[in-house]
Amino acid sequence: MAARRPDVPRATADPPAVRRALIAIALTFLALFLFIPLIAVFAEALGKGVGQYFAAITSSESLAAIRLTLMTAAIAVPLNVSFGLTAAWAIARFEFPGKQLLITVIDLPFSVSPVIAGMLFVLLLGIRTPIGGWLDDHNVRIIFAEPGIVLATIFVTFPFAARELIPIMQSVGSEEEQAAIVLGASGWQSFLRVTIPNVKWGLLYGMVLCNSRAMGEFGAVSVVSGHIRGHTNTMPLYVEILYNDYQFAAAFAVSSLLTMLAVATLVAKYFLERRVAPQVRLAAENQDVMEAAA
């Protein structure tokens, strides 16, 4: 591959003026739609003083929303990461009937509107459905209760880890795992000592993405929650309630927490991507070399 030399104008290069104009437009756009709102969130949140800000985020309703959000993420993320690992491993290592279907189905939550996903759960488990009714008879509430929120969150976040891990697992290949087994490792030892370290950055990346979506999900959760204050409110839902109550400062205070999560996610994403991309590229190159040698 020829090294790219930016100082040599290429035939396809645009004149400098055009380039500068394009960059300016992109940056202006970013400023208008990203940075200004971002600053506005914090400005609004702190508008009535730091004391008010902390009062807003430490109110009992707010704490309940934070607690529910954290709990939901604490269930959804490990579950989906385990699922993602298993699915990616199966897809990358084995040929089985229905493999293509599985790959497609994993993407389903991406293509279904979250609101519809929430409705699916209501239609399936609502109190007037056979399953929901039966559960209700046994004093188990799913819809309009925490389990529903957790279920809906799991549904909308389950592609993240799998999507991230499938290409990595495929490009890393199984030779190292086989080497581990021949050296006497059990399947579990090989998984822990060889497979996981080989995909760890992708795994972490998937976790970060999954977590940010789990904490930020609104649509699906909104449908199944029933908006019971201090009970079935996650942070995004609580923000909406506060906002509708004209408690703007409090709404923005809680929003600022979610915003900080988003920024932290972006930072983590930036660093993890730099780890993951070379890994996949390197593995792909190795594969090319092997194929060329074979």
Add this chain to the structure above:
Amino acid sequence: MSIELRNIRKTFGDFVALDNINLRVATGELLALLGLSGSGKTTLLRIIAGLETPDAGEVLFHGADATTRSVRDRNVGFVFQHYALFKHMTVFDNVAFGLRVKPRVERPVEAEIARRVHKLLTLVQLDFLADRYPSQLSGGQRQRVALARTLAVEPKVLLLDEPFGALDAKVRQELRRWLKRLHEEIKITSVFVTHDQEEALELANRVVVMNNGRIEQIGTPEEVYHRPATAFVHNFLGNVNLFHGRIENGKVYLGDTAVDVDRAHASASGNGKAVLALRPHLIEIITRPNGKPSFPATVISVNPAGPQVKVELVAEWGDAVQVDVGHERFDELAIAPGARVFLRPKEEKLFVYQI
């Protein structure tokens, strides 16, 4: 430990990768599986290791059936073609891996592991690289780390898939000699795969020549080279001219030329189609027939660069022929392209294969 394969068959879908493989590897032997790419060598090696299950047939280790024994329990060492070193571990940790994953009761203490790893790294002359990662090593160094890692668990059988395949010629030579010495030292039953005939002939005690999932011949390097059992082996081990003809009443007919097959080496009884194999240095060029069997040919080109003069000819019946002649003899002959000459097989090396 000895290895025995009985009637091994392996298919991938409709494709028959191995068919009716029977093979015995004696204890302490260094055996080469030689064949073109795609002939099933790797598959056979993986079946011995237990990484692949045969569709039919048995694998015996030391006389005991091991066909269903798991990879972990076979106590084999496998060096992968592309080494399969653990990328995220140092050289030291790679070599220590097999010791560290042992069940607690068998696992040596860390100090003992360190001692053994350093001893092995010294054996493969890489102790100074213990803290490096695989990506920081050259191909030859990676190969030796892979070997040390395999030897760490003291396998009873060593299986090597194209151990020198990915290395450049000079390193390959060195490693080859080094592996031979190592094998003489530790006398572990070893099977290695190669598509390089020179490598097989130089290193192995015995060579198994494979073709299209079947064994063509098993023998010492001497045997497979000088007494090839089939036209394929003859062709594969060194340059050879193959002439297609037919056998009739004890004579091989190449076009209209009859060649006596009394002296023929391989099986050539009965009538039918046959292949006559002649190595380029075992054909004599003469300018006029001298009563012994010979056939006419025309010189096409002459290449005197090299230890022998390479003469390209075309036989009367149309087959291309390559002949190697010594420089002295060539000067005597004084032939140039276009010259009409006669080719005489040097007697004891006439091979005819019925097909």
